[in-house]
Amino acid sequence: MDYFISEQQQTIKSLARKLAEERVLPVRAELDEKEEFPWAIIKDLADADMFRVFIPEEYEGLGGGCLELCLVIEELSRVCSSVAVSYAASALGCFTVMDYGTEEQKRRFLPDIASGKRLGAFAITEPTAGSDASNIKTTAEKVEGGYLLNGTKQFITNGGEAEIYTVIVLTDKTKGARGASAIIVEKDTPGFTFGKKEKKLGIRASATRELVFRNCLVPEENLIGRPGMGFIQAMRLFDRSRPGIACQAVGIAQGALEAAVDYAQQRVQFNQLLISMPVVQNMLADMAIQVEAARALAYAAARMVDSGARNVSEESAMSKVFASDAAMKVTTNAVQICGGAGYMKDYPVEKMMRDAKITQIYEGSNEVLRNAIAVSLRKRKARTA
Ligand SMILES: Cc1cc2nc3c(=O)[nH]c(=O)nc-3n(C[C@H](O)[C@H](O)[C@H](O)COP(=O)(O)OP(=O)(O)OC[C@H]3O[C@@H](n4cnc5c(N)ncnc54)[C@H](O)[C@@H]3O)c2cc1C
Numbered sequence: 178m179d180y181f182i183s184e185q186q187q188t189i190k191s192l193a194r195k196l197a198e199e200r201v202l203p204v205r206a207e208l209d210e211k212e213e214f215p216w217a218i219i220k221d222l223a224d225a226d227m228f229r230v231f232i233p234e235e236y237e238g239l240g241g242g243c244l245e246l247c248l249v250i251e252e253l254s255r256v257c258s259s260v261a262v263s264y265a266a267s268a269l270g271c272f273t274v275m276d277y278g279t280e281e282q283k284r285r286f287l288p289d290i291a292s293g294k295r296l297g298a299f300a301i302t303e304p305t306a307g308s309d310a311s312n313i314k315t316t317a318e319k320v321e322g323g324y325l326l327n328g329t330k331q332f333i334t335n336g337g338e339a340e341i342y343t344v345i346v347l348t349d350k351t352k353g354a355r356g357a358s359a360i361i362v363e364k365d366t367p368g369f370t371f372g373k374k375e376k377k378l379g380i381r382a383s384a385t386r387e388l389v390f391r392n393c394l395v396p397e398e399n400l401i402g403r404p405g406m407g408f409i410q411a412m413r414l415f416d417r418s419r420p421g422i423a424c425q426a427v428g429i430a431q432g433a434l435e436a437a438v439d440y441a442q443q444r445v446q447f448n449q450l451l452i453s454m455p456v457v458q459n460m461l462a463d464m465a466i467q468v469e470a471a472r473a474l475a476y477a478a479a480r481m482v483d484s485g486a487r488n489v490s491e492e493s494a495m496s497k498v499f500a501s502d503a504a505m506k507v508t509t510n511a512v513q514i515c516g517g518a519g520y521m522k523d524y525p526v527e528k529m530m531r532d533a534k535i536t537q538i539y540e541g542s543n544e545v546l547r548n549a550i551a552v553s554l555r556k557r558k559a560r561t562a
Contacts, residue, residue: 178469180476182248189230189245193252196225197260205257208382209528214338215260215382222264223293231268233275236287242483243417247424247475254428255435258532259382261428263296265421266334266383270297272414273343273359277402286341286361298339300330300388301411308545310345311354311408315390317346323397324348324360326390329372332539336386337371340364344388345411348404357407361399368393379531415540416493417482423475423496426504426536430468433504433511433529437461440515440524457514464507471500491553494546501536501543508533 182190200221208215222228231246232238239245246268253261271290274282289295306312315328326346333342342362349356362369372387402410438461441451451457478496481489508530512519519526537543 178473180472182244182476186241186245186248189241190248190252192225193227193249194255196221196227197253197256201253201256201260205260205382205525206522206528208257208259210381210522212376212381214384215257215263216338218260219263219293219296222260227264228267228293229291232271232287232291236283237291238287242479243420244476244479244483247421247479250421251424251428251431251472251475254425254532255432256428257382258425258429258529259380261425262334262380262383262535263338265418265425266299267293267297267339268421269299269414269418270335270339270341270343272417273299273401273410274361276413276417277359277406277410279398281398282361282401290341295340296335296338297341297343298333298335299343299414300333300336301345302330302332304329304331308542310411311357313345313347313354313357314350315344315346316350317348317358317360317395319348319397320394322394324395324400326360326362326368326393326395328390330388330390331373332375332385333388334383334385336384336388337374338384342388343401344390345407348400348407352405354408355405357411358404359401359407359410360395361401362388362390362393362395366393366395377535379528379533379535381531412490416490419493419497419540420475420479420482422536422540423471423478423500426497426500426533427468427472427475429529429533429536430464430471430500430504430507433508433526433533434461434464434468436524436526436529437464437511437514440518444516451514460510460514464510467503467507471496471503475500491550494541494550497536497540498543498546498550501533504533504536505530 229239230241234240250261317324317326347356348358368391370389372389375385444451474496478492511526
C-alpha cells in the first residue's frame with residue numbers, strides 16, 4: 178500500500194531498515210538471551226543521526242515529527258523491538274521538555290538527546306499507580322534550593338541507562354493529580370538511585386527498572402512548565418507517543434508475517450508446501466490484512482499528531498489498541514504456521530510473540546484505552562443529541 182510518505186521520510190525509513198538488518202539482526206537473539214542493553218546499537222543509531230529525527234532543528238535535530246519517529250520505530254521493531262523501545266523511550270523522555278520546557282531547558286537537554294550522547298526516560302508509574310496513574314505518591318517538596326524528591330517509580334524503560342529523566346511528582350500532595358508536576362532529574366543527582374532491574378517475558382534486551390528518590394534535591398529550574406500541570410502534560414505526552422507504540426506493534430507483526438511466509442514457502446508436509454494449503458493461505462492473508470490495517474491507522478494517527486490537531490486522544494488510543502491486538506494475533510499465528518520450529522529459539526517468531534504482548538499493556542493498557550474511547554463516544558453523542 179502506498180502511504181505517500183515524502184522522499185525524506187522514505188530516506189529515514191530506509192536507513193532505519195538498513196541499520197536494523199545490518200547491525201541488529203545478527204545480535205538480536207543473543208541480546209534477548211543475555212538480557213543485555215543494546216549499547217553498541219544505540220551508538221550506531223546515534224552515529225546515523227537517528228536520535229536527531231524527532232528533535233527540532235534549532236536544538237540540533239532534523240525537525241521530524243511523530244510520523245518520522247514512527248517510521249524508525251517500525252523498522253527497528255520489525256527486527257527487534259527491544260532496540261526500538263530503548264530508542265523510543267529517549268523521545269518519550271524529552272517530549273515534555275520540547276512541548277512545555279523553557280528555552281534554557283531545551284538548550285540544556287535536547288541537543289544531548291539529539292546526538293544520542295545521553296538517553297532519556299519518562300517515569301510516571303509507581304507501585305500504587307499503574308492504570309490509575311493519578312494515584313502517584315512520589316513527592317517533591319519545595320525547599321530552599323529546589324525540590325526535595327522522595328518516592329519510587331517502577332517499570333521505567335531505560336531506567337539506569339538513561340541520563341535525563343522526566344519524572345511526574347506531587348508538588349502539592351493535598352491536591353492529588355491536580356498537584357502533580359513534571360521535573361527533570363539527571364542521573365548522578367545525589368539521592369537518586371536505581372532499584373530492581375526487571376526480568377521480562379519480552380523486550381528482554383531493554384532496561385526496565387525502578388527509580389528510587391531519597392531526599393533527592395533537584396534544582397527549581399528543572400521543573401517543566403507550571404506546577405500542577407504534570408498530569409495533563411503526561412496525558413498529552415501519551416496522546417503523542419501512542420502512535421509510536423502502534424508502529425512498534427506494526428513492526429513486530431510485519432517481521433512475524435515475513436518470517437511465516439518464508440517458512441511456509443520452504444516447509445513441505447503431505448508432499449506440498451505449506452503455502453499451497455488453503456488453511457495456511459487464509460491465515461497468511463488475514464495476517465497481512467491486519468498488518469496493513471494497523472499500519473494505516475497508526476500512520477493516520479501520527480499524521481494527526483503532526484497536524485497540530487487539538488485533540489488526538491481518541492485516534493491515538495485507537496491506533497495503539499488496534500495495532501497491538503493485531504500484533505498479538507499475527508505473531509501467535511506466525512508461531513502456529515512455523516509449528517514446532519516456531520516454538521524454538523532458532524526461529525525469530527517466538528521472540529516476536531513474546532515482544533508483542535507488551536504493546537497491549539504499556540502506555541495505557543488496551544482495556545483502559547477502550548474505556549477512554551467509549552467515554553469520548555458518549556461525550557460525542559451527548560454533544561450531538
Ligand atoms: C516492560 C514495561 C515497560 C514500562 N515502561 C514504562 C515507562 O517507561 N514509564 C512508565 O511510567 N511506566 C512504564 N511502564 C508501566 C506501564 O505503563 C504499566 O504497567 C501499565 O500502565 C499498566 O499498569 P499496571 O502494570 O500497574 O497494571 P494495572 O493497572 O494493575 O492493571 C492490571 C490489569 O487490570 C486492568 N485494568 C486496570 N484498571 C482497569 C479499568 N479501569 N478497566 C478495565 N481494566 C482495568 C488492566 O487493563 C490490566 O489488564 C512499563 C511497564 C512495563 C511492563
